Amino acid sequence: MPVPRLTVVVTRRLPETVETRMKELFNVELRDPDAKMTRDELGAAMRRADVLVPCVTDQIDANLLAQAGEKLKLIANYGAGVDHIDVASARQRGILVSNTPGVVTDDTADMTLALILAVTRNIPQGLAEMQGGAWKGWSPMAHLGGRIGGRRLGILGMGRIGQAVARRAAAFGMQIHYHNRKRLRPEQEDVLGATYWESLDQMVSRMDIISINCPHTPSTFHLMNARRLKLMKPTAVIVNTSRGEVIDENALTRGLRAGELAGAGLDVFEHGHEVNPRLRELPNVVLLPHMGSATVEGRAEMGEKVIINIKTFADGHRPPDQVVPGML
Template sequence: MNPSEQGRPRLLVARAVFPSVIARLREHFDVQHNEADEVWSRAELIERLQGMDAVFVTTGEPIDRGVLAACPQLKAVCSMAVGYNNIDVPACTERGVLASNAPDVLTETTADFGFALMMATARRITESERFLRRGEWNKWAVDMFAGQDVHGRTLGILGMGRIGQAIARRGALGFGMPVVYHNRSRLAPELEQPLGARWLGKEDLLRQADHLVIVLPYSAQSHHSIGAAELAQMKPTATLTNVARGGIVDDAALAQALKSGVIAAAGLDVFEGEPQVHPDLLDVPNVVLTPHIASASLPTRTAMANLAADNLIACFTGGTPPTALNPQVLTT
């Protein structure tokens, strides 16, 4: 793609990213960088996109049909996240705008975190740390913060994509956990067999899992996939961990289930309406809460940002964007 005006294409980087990535982008673009890391409203985003040929986004910037219509010069929308429910890809395709995301580079880091969050949830780590920090530890007790075992227990994966499979590997090969999963379609036998993984219907998965980890992509179809009815099917000793997207779990229903002992505990890295967190979740002790940091290691976040830069640079220099979501726009 060529810029719509003479000179270098204009790029808006919508959130603060690493200086080394900005330096790469400045070699090819006239860059406007949100160095203050302000969170813009939709109207502010549209205003700042005027005259821009491309935009570098994360998960928080909505690129929908209305934004695209208001920014007709835009030719590329490149995200450093793997999830892209904030980007209307069909609308981008209709307007000839390249869209891209950043899959694969965060798989192992996110799986590390997902497994760590599940373990912290099962073993009541943050709950016990708060107890210690409050100065309440004055004696040992046989049942003090006794949680649930991880080793040998059944690991349930809802959403067996790359990250789900990586979490399953950690459980099966490292902790001797039987693995059950639910996906829209079964994995190939060569992927199932090394893990001893078994596909189950969703209801059976909920009933059998000792530790349920949610790794579904968010969509209208997956909204509130786990609500009160689903939680009621789980074991009272079970834990739930969500490292996917907010909105897949009904947070209000989960808070009630935790309060009433429907399940034992939960670990959440994502929330409906984040960065706001449902106030009921803040009042229950048996939940581990983290601020959407599953991919947050320095090497991985840098790789994610560089992959977005790779897509942008290729788009405007005649190359092949490595992770385009709609590569057909490059041939039209």
């Protein structure tokens, strides 16, 4: 007798190739049109699904998990970060959580370097001038930025993405420094040419550029708070392609407005898509709409990992990318 197929509910539209493969393997409910589910819709989806496929826009807390009932057995997150899911509460209720690590490492690292260059070389200002038809021709003193070769880059979080950023930055001639929860092995430091700082305060005060590449956890919330931001040199810039909650956005905005920092490049924000309006007005800030991992290849590979996690679970085995509270 054939084993009944799992009911899989997907909360957002995914690449067509991923959705097609899901339809072949599971009883899948796809999201059409593509819009963020309301909390009530998300709760209802969790009650009728064997497997839920959410993404970063879906906040799945303990109260929502309490409404899930007995059917839901796996939350196969479409994305590497799981700070929007209460993994501990899910585990207590016998619900497994998986994610998609590793597949967007290079894409995010590329965007980090793009932001560093955009902020230090005034690329958005030049683009705006050209698009507005205001360019009057070349001038020796126009649009002067700064050379990144020789500058000190301080990487906060030296996991897969942090190391990928280090390799790219080294190719631009930057000096690589880092702070991490756990120091890398000596041979890893040698390959990356990276200097470890046990004290985040000391590293922050000496860097020309800070790159945020750590996940959002209770211990990293506002890790770059008002006090630490004030430690940065007034000529320094900060770039964030990780999670917005790591930086105190209001304090950052105040520092930029006061000239205490030279600039910022942000792909993520503390309150999701609700960006501080004062931050939007600053000429020394480059803002992007959370597009660090947005490549066709990366999105497809994320979907492939989701499918593998669900298929492995359906076959009675532990999902290869299962997340447990001790990993966070």
